[in-house]
Amino acid sequence: MYSARDQVENAEWLDELETIGERLDLDPDARSRAADLFLSNVPDTDRSKRAVLATSLYVAGLVEGDRRSQEVIADAVGVSRLTINQRWKDMLEAQGLDAPGW
Numbered sequence: 001m002y003s004a005r006d007q008v009e010n011a012e013w014l015d016e017l018e019t020i021g022e023r024l025d026l027d028p029d030a031r032s033r034a035a036d037l038f039l040s041n042v043p044d045t046d047r048s049k050r051a052v053l054a055t056s057l058y059v060a061g062l063v064e065g066d067r068r069s070q071e072v073i074a075d076a077v078g079v080s081r082l083t084i085n086q087r088w089k090d091m092l093e094a095q096g097l098d099a100p101g102w
Contacts, residue, residue, distance in 0.1 A: 002039035010042055010049075017053050020076050026057070027066040034060035041091060054079045055087040062088075063097065 007014065014035055021031035037056035043049055054077040061067045070088075074081040 002036075002042070006039050006042060010039065013038065013042075013049055013053060017057065020053075021057060024057070024068055024072065024076055026061060026068070027064060030057075030060045030064040030066040032060075033064050037091060037095070041094070050077060050079055051083045051087060053077055054084050055091050058084050058088050059091050059095075062092065063095075 017034055017038060018031060021034060026034070034053075034056040037059055038053055041052050041056065043052055054073055057077065058068070058070055058073050061073075070081045070084040074084055
């Protein structure tokens, strides 16, 4: 869980998340879920925040049924696809959800 203080301290990151979500034409529910995921997993270092932002967008798309590829999200956020690939299952399972079995 996160606090209102987390939202204030990470307002710039949340604005970036919203901008990228809009650019990717993600459903508003997916963008909202991505913000919740980001704030629930926000790291201490700014360097790691970009990776968490990208992973949050990917996982939110999976959960909300508005999926984008790891590559598309990675390019939009400015991280490598591998960054998302290494983190998404842990984030999904931390939320009490099972990873899809494609």
